[in-house]
Amino acid sequence: MAIDLATTYLGLDLKHPIVASASPFGRDIDGVRQLEDAGAAAIVLPSIYEEEIEADDAAMVELFETGSFAQPEASGYFSDRVQPVGGLESRLETLRRAAESCAVPIVASLNGSTPNGWVEFAHEMENAGAAAIELNLYRVPAERGASGADVEKRWLETVRIVKDAIGIPLAVKFGPWLSAPLHFAGEAVTAGADGLVLFNRFYQPDIDLETLLPTAGLELSSPGEIRQALMWIALLAGREKAAIAATSGVTTHEEVVKYLLVGADVVMTTSALLRNGAGYLGTLRAGLEQWMETRGFASVADLRGRLAASRLADPEAYLRAQYIRILTGYPSAA
Template structure:
């Protein structure tokens, strides 16, 4: 059975990739994920704010575009609170690239196209085989238009693309009015791959202290539907790699994403819940399912359930919405 796939031009032994997580903060954690079977490893994110702190440029951040960074100004801890800063991040890339056989993908997280994007070049020089770009931006300013938000993404992609020769993937959120057009714009700006989808971690309220507090909930398999839809729609229509990230709990989610058209399937929450050994479980479950259903390769499965391949393409559009609402039966309905 041939489980190989190609993601961002990188040949992977299978499609299951360890996505950005706290496990990758140390070389030991990275090695444990490789030993458990990860086909590639995306490191935890280095934030634009961290780089600005390191460059002693936080005054600029405070004075220019504070409407864009209101949340980070309140929540972002001092760089001393981070065990791994920008320089240490580069050193970790060097050590991981030397110690691991699988590709190491660096992760940059930011919202502007200012000088911090040049840091992508240093990541590539340190040994990163690709850059995953995470543009995490909440347009809380009521004067900001949808096109302004989209242009911000395009500007960041172009800045990073200009800085590096290695492949660049963009981790997107689904909250665009016309996601297909936005995906095309990202690829046109230089993205070699799209990672679908980023999760927005909205704050919660502490009712005792009357404070807004950060709160993280790990994803679950029920969240697979939205990325599954858009990977199936985009497969075969864009000249870029597609990666799925959200809700990967078992081999079933891996198989569904590959059938939709994903080149790589990324997981974090399942590893945080079950330990890095769960990577091997995901791989074994995928292989066993393929054997039972007489699939010889990942290539044979990939995109077989995409919108371009299914018998009823309308199932991905309004027809599915109507069928779902009409088919649901409740014992309490009169």
């Protein structure tokens, strides 16, 4: 049986649903080519950060100094693997070369959280050939002052300004720690998002009990991490006029299948590629195809959304009932 893996994302026609999410592979053109050769349906380049744009390298240096190295006790809160990656011009040049030489869409990523002038850099990315922009709204609100609504308002304003600066599609990547992720997703679409990327991963520090310092090793994801995005994508699917990308926890083709079943249009992967090499994209794709063949699914369209919560009359009551059943049904200790 010929399996049709085609899908669309942000209005882009893709040969299959497995996309390389933002990762160190995209730092240079050789890495981007590796991803393309391995069969990525689309490639998201690593983010360009608000701080980089606001004052180019000077702001990054200041961020690293005041945020980390100048406070030894705080240094562990920041991963030492994160380094400024060259100047803005060289980042744009990589984007330009990737967009020119790759047959698959190249998505440029902006990372920040405030509605300031930096977001207009999105326009430069469009001019450099990006097929779409992914806006990563990452900020850990560490002050007591701003409420959740205040934080979201700023993010939405940021989405609006980016959208106004570009003529290409815009995806918004956000985290799961909101009281009402579906409401935020809807507001992001109203503000101009053409796609929603669920979810950003937060890198939380641990504490080294020998040195009594925080540590911040970056751990690659594990398959259990799909559950949060799985539930929210199931609840979101079919509700908004926006494409849905799933990110977090893809380890084998099984996670890809699960994300498609709940309604994702594309499934993104980074950790699995860092662990196994870019060639693992081919393994994921072959696994997906084989699973579909075995189960008699002729196309991704047949599979997508089979388990979306829109098929439930009252998803909220269902989830609450499930929660109660799980907790009360657990056997008591012997």
